[in-house]
Amino acid sequence: KAGVTQTPRYLIKTRGQQVTLSCSPISGHRSVSWYQQTPGQGLQFLFEYFSETQRNKGNFPGRFSGRQFSNSRSEMNVSTLELGDSALYLCASSLATSGSSYNEQFFGPGTRLTVL
């Protein structure tokens, strides 16, 4: 079956702009998580959505937000872009239901955002 897809794969923006990234999870997966990866900070958890609700949130400013639709597709938005927001943004989906003891996550290829 198809894997996690992310669009666009590459994006260039300038400071102060906003950006929306999209993630389509594996069919049947209800949990979608977002991560930011930079050379300096590594992989950092942004937030997780499950059944259209944000279930968990990492330590990022309010400029980073997300949402999930009824078909489990998810978007994340970054407003007022800063140079430091340049990163690879990864989306991961999981079957996990609430309280599941096995939460294997499947990652997409990522969206590489460059802020100039």
Add this chain to the structure above:
Amino acid sequence: DAKTTQPTSMDCAEGRAANLPCNHSTISGNEYVYWYRQIHSQGPQYIIHGLKNNETNEMASLIITEDRKSSTLILPHATLRDTAVYYCIVRGRYNNNDMRFGAGTRLTVKP
């Protein structure tokens, strides 16, 4: 913050076993050990996970010490395509899906 410690880098000869260690001395009783790897420019890929017993699948084996304070991921016959960054992650049994990645180990398989 990551709850694991891994060597920064390791080398392995092609065809030999690659043994990647991970320390997780503060692991609690209901926490699992997960391993993922990330090949350059791709998203992380799940490898294996375990609680206290040794585990094996088609990709690798996971050996967890009896006190559960450390573990070793074993790739039995490393190939050049196994060159990647390997992440050891500790997470709760009923945790939500926030994976706390550390810096990982950069494994280079050499011909």
